[in-house]
Amino acid sequence: MKMTARKPGQFLCAVLAALLILAVAPSGARAGLLDEVDLHGFWDNRAGLRLQDDAYQRRTSLLESRLQLEGLYQGDVVTWQVRGDFVADDVTEEHDVDLEEGSGWFDLREANLLVSPTDWLDLKVGRQILTWGTGDLLFLNDLFPKDWQAFFIGRDVEYLKAPSDALLASFYPEWGTIDLVYTPRFDPDRFIRGERISYYNPLLGRTAGRDAPVRVDERRDWFDEDEFALRVSRNIGSFEAALYGYLGYWKSPAGFDAASGRNTFPRLNVWGASLRGPVADGIGNLELAWYDSRDDAGGDDPLLPNSEGRLLLGYERELARDFTIGLQYYLERLLDYDAYRRTLPAGTPKRDENRHLLTLRLTRLLLNQNLTLSLFAYYSPSDEDAYLRPSASYKLTDSWQLSGGGNIFAGRRDHTFFGQFEEATNVYAAIRYSF
Template identity: 55%
Template sequence: MTRLFFPFLVSLALAVPAAAFDAVTPPLPEGLEDTKDQEKKEEPALPPGLFGEAPPSLPPGLGGTPDTDAANKMDSRDSGFHGLDLTGFAETRLGFRTQSDPNQKAASIAEARLQLSFEKAFSLGTLSVTGDLLFDPVAGSYKPRLESGRGAIDLREANFLARPTSFADLKIGRQVLTWGTGDLLFINDMFPKDWNAFFIGRDEEYLKAPSDAVKLAMFSDFANLDVVYTPRFDADRYIDGRRLSYFHPGYNSVVGRNAVVNANRPDSWFSEDEIALRLHRNIGAAEVAVYFYDGYQKSPNSMDPVSGQATFPRLRTYGASLRKPMFSGITNIEIGFYDSRGDNAGTNPFVPNGEFRFLAGYERELASELTGSVQYYLEHMADYDAYRTTLPAGFAAKDKNRHVLTARLTKLAMNQTLTWSLFAYYSPSDQDAYLRPKVSYKLTDAWLLEGGANWFIGKNDYNFFGQFERNSNIFAAVRYSF
């Protein structure tokens, strides 16, 4: 279905008379920006090249003349190195577990990272590439694996952005995608996440993993439509035991490197694909959106009972969101239904049941340079009686309703060079919690110092945050940006 639907939609969009669309993208508030504004956020304009002076002119007889060398030098000063805008950072990040884990190394992270980003503008559009070079002895392997992010190279972005018509933008290639209203909680954002990076203490930006996709954004006076087609399924960079220990129901215990997940991942181009749609607009001061996704569960949370191999079951989601100013702050509400295509009746104990999900949040300034936010999140399992009836003996039963509360506090000090922050999750139904305190200090515009922790607390090993208790860690980082 998705193979035929996406080319048809692109053809239809480009065939619509331009008069039906406004050539100028209507401005939208934060959270539901039009594509131009979104691109500015996701891909900020980079400063001119950082190579300073152009390469020195060659001696006579070795290429060029004094006049052409001078012209080349002037061009390099005006447009960067061969017209490239190059930025990046170098970083060292170290972290250690606070508890002993027989199935993991004592160090949670010990990496040196160099990120390089560049843009090149052409008459037809803009080419953007961002890649990270990594040295990480904790991982123990340097063979590049671009899908999982492991190895010496992590390609974050490699895409081409064009505007084929006055009412549509088209981005093709590897890109980091995000939508929805939650703060570190996701309902309708079905793009890949990197939970390993998040829990071992990497910067928060690395929670979002890249997608290899085509994004078509169309805008009109009525509403804006985003269509993302992924020709081959992009999974989460999920927790598999290599870096973090997790609860394995088959072993009925927490395991790690002794039981690395070997999942059967959908891997066929154009047949095992994904499509995501978002229709969004403003109604007064409110930002409203509806969502659709057809693909697979992003992490391997089902199992083949014959082989025992983890699998990614089929999934289709429907959702909506609302975000608006209220009570001197910002309120957001988001809902979603997860239609488990592999088990519509909820009678297969090896495939997740369908779920209704709900999120409500509120954020405001509490005092000068102090902001706070809270969220309530609910997962309601459908066909719960069928789930309990078919649950294998010895397996811990999930609750029908999983409740999660979050709170975020951020304090700026010392002319906003010092930032204190705390993000906390607490589940009263699971009786577990996750705390993420962090402090950062800008020595200069280029140098940044950072320290923090990932602290897991749980009554039971089989609950989501409780299973990670032995992965609790502290970390510190030094970053130089250029």
């Protein structure tokens, strides 16, 4: 959804400005329904710098001021929520509002209505943040949009989850929970396009950035190019078990149309299952997924992605007071591998049949839990690349928080997933005031 900073933007600005005025107004100035509205937000300022030279990007990786305002009303039957960010971003060259890409001076994070007509049904419609699955910063059956650009440049981790414009229906039979999500128009990831982070371009055979941004064929037909997602879950003893289904498209442009010279979002079905519960003084999880690439069932079209099988094993526990560790093993197996190798164009880097990925999370709380030190590390022994996310945050008061960290990429080859971002390695610092 594209919009300029004219009437639609002015309307949204007026709504959120009114919420801010109400948030700071004396309680006597509010009456009736507004007395029951929870109004809050934050003012977040961040700056980041690349540690390596990138010929296609600015040295400054992040320089923005973000004001988020939220209004929430919770009634017995109806709940509504509006949450949006006003953004002053010095790095981007595009300031027109694009609510799909999350670019411009305003980003609408949530605007939805929740109705609970009975004890066994909830209906939530509008813009909302959706997530499920058992992975820690790894996603198998969670096919809701992600913002990888925000994740890699040092915005708060909450911005990894991009909003969906959808209808969520949750049913609560006696034996478990059924969640059904319908998205009437395809919501893709906010993927790496080259305008802010450089990426490996297989057509050029090199890393590219602002000199060759990704061009895509958008899927934007309402009720035709739509998505369905299903989760059925129940408790089995102390474990939570779930089954998943998804009918839609690859969330990032995984295909290529030679005629138009544009990347595409091929059709995709995903079927999966998960199990999570207590294991050996900690919490363990298992998750499986089959990615059925519907436009390339035989795996012999080199311009489309093959089907894949995915596996995740995870374990988390507290090693000492205020010190936790989390470990994960992730496997991505490319199906129809012989057909893939046989049809691979000459000179194109070859994927391994099995991509292995290990993750480590260490979290330490200090100074009466006001100081949080964290390290999240990805390492792929098959791709021979890695991604480190060290971070620290300190609560000065209940309202003020200082934080900082880095996004460190390394790899032997520039066509692997993390290796392509090596020149995007950056450090950042932030200060946030919450109200």
